[in-house]
Amino acid sequence: MYPMRFGEREPRDFSQEADQDLSLRTAAYMPGTLDAWKWATLEHEATALRPHQQTVMHHTDGRRVCVERQEFHPMPYSRPTTRLFLAATLSLAGLVAAQAATVSDEDKAFVAKVSQGGMYEVELGKLAEDKGARQDIKDQGNTEAHDHGLVGDKLKSIATGAGLSFPDALNAEFQGRLDRMKGLSGAAFDSAYVKDMKAIHDADGAAFAKEASSGTNPDLKSFATETHRIVQRHLGELSAKTK
Numbered sequence: 001m002y003p004m005r006f007g008e009r010e011p012r013d014f015s016q017e018a019d020q021d022l023s024l025r026t027a028a029y030m031p032g033t034l035d036a037w038k039w040a041t042l043e044h045e046a047t048a049l050r051p052h053q054q055t056v057m058h059h060t061d062g063r064r065v066c067v068e069r070q071e072f073h074p075m076p077y078s079r080p081t082t083r084l085f086l087a088a089t090l091s092l093a094g095l096v097a098a099q100a101a102t103v104s105d106e107d108k109a110f111v112a113k114v115s116q117g118g119m120y121e122v123e124l125g126k127l128a129e130d131k132g133a134r135q136d137i138k139d140q141g142n143t144e145a146h147d148h149g150l151v152g153d154k155l156k157s158i159a160t161g162a163g164l165s166f167p168d169a170l171n172a173e174f175q176g177r178l179d180r181m182k183g184l185s186g187a188a189f190d191s192a193y194v195k196d197m198k199a200i201h202d203a204d205g206a207a208f209a210k211e212a213s214s215g216t217n218p219d220l221k222s223f224a225t226e227t228h229r230i231v232q233r234h235l236g237e238l239s240a241k242t243k
Helices: 019-029 078-101 105-131 135-161 172-182 186-214 218-240
Strands: 037-040 046-048 053-059 065-071
Touching (some): 105 135, 105 218, 135 186, 135 218, 172 186
16 A cells, blocks of 8 residues: 655645546546555555545645535446447357358358268278278278368268258268168279279369359368369379279
8 A cells, every 4th residue: 555645745725626526537547456555644644445436535634634524426328338338249249150150052062062972982981991902992991081081071060060960971972872882892892982082072072163253252262172073082092093
């Protein structure tokens, strides 16, 4: 606690000054710290103030300063200003969220297409780990299952966050393709695996490239750009398996 010292200065007579002016100067000088200050007489007789009070000082006898406690109220413009600032902030946040959640019909078609293709690549990759005759086919199947599993989880998170439904099972077309692959073995399986994986990567790769360049939802566009690079890498691996 530090007493206020008036030094050589004569105490001012505040009795004729406007209360509003005193409130402004008090708030500006000691914002939030009124409880940590003491106002004193010239003989250093201190009188502590409680928070949210203002002090009106009256020069009485030329030597002593009397302290009168009055309730301090915030300036009338502070609360509306705060409310306006909060409203503007919340409005901006709502606008950003609304823009992020916006999806077009093309976005919906993209999600429907690549979600099925991705699930098929995961299941076919797992099948290659089990049925592949060559070790490099088994290894490539492991890569497909791992990478597209992660890709599928990310796509599901984005889609559901934007209010879109996300499939949890293969449709009839892809289930039929998977069942045909299950009926193969040995070198026939390896050859069919590479051919089928290249076909689905070509189709999905085109969809990712299109969404990355002309999609509406920013999260889906970013996802498509990132995943297109993964698809291109997989295509390079698959092409190497045919040489």
